[in-house]
Amino acid sequence: MAINQATLTLVEAARAGDDSAFEALIEPLLPPAYRLANGLLHDRHAAEDAVQESALKAWRKIGRLREGSDMRPWFLGIVANECRSAMRTRWWSVIRNVLPDTADESTAEAVVEGIDLRRALRSIPPAKRLILVLHWYLDLPLDEIAQITGTSEHAAESRLVRATQDLRRRMEASRGRR
Structure with a gap:
């Protein structure tokens, strides 16, 4: 850059x-x-x-x-x-069930989704959470994520894919418990 x-x-x-x-x-x-x-x-x-x-x-x-x-x-x-x-x-x-600032509180489903997402993120190991926050929350490109995490771009992309899959599994499991 x-x-x-x-x-x-x-x-x-x-x-x-x-x-x-x-x-x-x-x-x-x-x-x-x-x-x-x-x-x-x-x-x-x-x-x-x-x-x-x-x-x-x-x-x-x-x-x-x-x-x-x-x-x-x-x-x-x-x-x-x-x-x-x-x-x-x-x-x-x-442990707080704080909703993300961007959550749409007008519907009960949005509130539940926000809580589920927050819980799922909290349950993910810190290294995976870092990758997810850098990409999805801060909207950083892979080259910057790689610099921040001290990895190659390819490794950062692989970690992002695995972390996203892990988050998705945890969200689905959370929905199954309701």
């Missing part, structure tokens, strides 16, 4: 310690970072904490961003790692 000259200039300025350059780079990445964290952690406050911690880590490690690389997959990778760390270290689990 080609990076424009203005972005490259901002990255260099941020590496030199320019706070405003880093802020200009990170600001447009915060909404997708929050959606990713919320999709992985299912807790608004934990997601906010993860994004805040990730932004701090990105600021400290901006020198590690490869020259000419896009900041979005690099930063979202930091967010994903921070979320994995939060899931590993969290000794408690909050």
Whole structure:
């Protein structure tokens, strides 16, 4: 993915310690970072904490961003790692039946579908959930998903197919229990 000259200039300025350059780079990445964290952690406050911690880590490690690389997959990778760390270290689990913000609450079926989807996503292993959230929730292309997960594009596509199949099976099983 080609990076424009203005972005490259901002990255260099941020590496030199320019706070405003880093802020200009990170600001447009915060909404997708929050959606990713919320999709992985299912807790608004934990997601906010993860994004805040990730932004701090990105600021400290901006020198590690490869020259000419896009900041979005690099930063979202930091967010994903921070979320994995939060899931590993969290000794408690909050189980809520919170509907996705986009759920159509006008019908009972939509409400049930939202609950079933949320439960199915929670039951999927974190690595599969990450792939699903990156693709279906953040609408990222496979090349960026591959960068974030540290895999090849082909491997990311295979993992996405398997994760989608797993989610579908869990949704169907959930419907069968009703």
